[in-house]
Amino acid sequence: MTPSPAQRLFAEGLGTAFLLAAVVGSGIMGERLAGGNVAIALLANSLATGAVLTVLILIFGGVSGAHFNPAVSIAFALRRELPWALAGFYAVSQVTGAFIGVWAAHLMFDLPVFQLSAHVRSGAGQWLAEAIAAFGLVLTILGCAARVPAATPYAVGLYIVGAYWFTASTSFANPAVALARAFTDSFSGIALAGVPAFVAAELAGMAAALAASRVLWRE
Numbered sequence: 001m002t003p004s005p006a007q008r009l010f011a012e013g014l015g016t017a018f019l020l021a022a023v024v025g026s027g028i029m030g031e032r033l034a035g036g037n038v039a040i041a042l043l044a045n046s047l048a049t050g051a052v053l054t055v056l057i058l059i060f061g062g063v064s065g066a067h068f069n070p071a072v073s074i075a076f077a078l079r080r081e082l083p084w085a086l087a088g089f090y091a092v093s094q095v096t097g098a099f100i101g102v103w104a105a106h107l108m109f110d111l112p113v114f115q116l117s118a119h120v121r122s123g124a125g126q127w128l129a130e131a132i133a134a135f136g137l138v139l140t141i142l143g144c145a146a147r148v149p150a151a152t153p154y155a156v157g158l159y160i161v162g163a164y165w166f167t168a169s170t171s172f173a174n175p176a177v178a179l180a181r182a183f184t185d186s187f188s189g190i191a192l193a194g195v196p197a198f199v200a201a202e203l204a205g206m207a208a209a210l211a212a213s214r215v216l217w218r219e
Contacts, residue, residue, distance in 0.1 A: 020101025117189030
């Protein structure tokens, strides 16, 4: 039975909410338990995010495709595999879910629900890192879709864990994530002023991955 548009939008919103709860919640927990060791906090943050993302793709992939990311939805719309109107609704659900996930994390850890981040993430190195992070993420998704679709959840989860560590930005790679993380003044936050450049870099990385995919997996 084909999922209805309402089911698909609900899956995108719920999945993105859990993703952000994992990102922000594990950042808070990691920082609290790491005793000031940022490397340990980042390790906890990356492992929890990658593990939860893998599970979420397994759960929701058959319903909505488990994008949880406006850049991914735009990529599939550009490939004519997702109607543009539905891609727009996906993005709205993803951003809404992302905020709900951030607020849920704050409530779980007894923090003020509404916050603004003071964590500055800016500069050419950070922007390049976001472009590369998004490029790799979208290329991972498209490459798996072309050759080994069943491996997509594991490949994406592993990529995100690795990209936390090899990118200077810790691999947001997702416009909904970047925007929502501006509203948490915790380990995972980003100052709101830095979000537009991050989103632009993520979309540029997505566009580059689309171009590369056409060369690598041309029928």
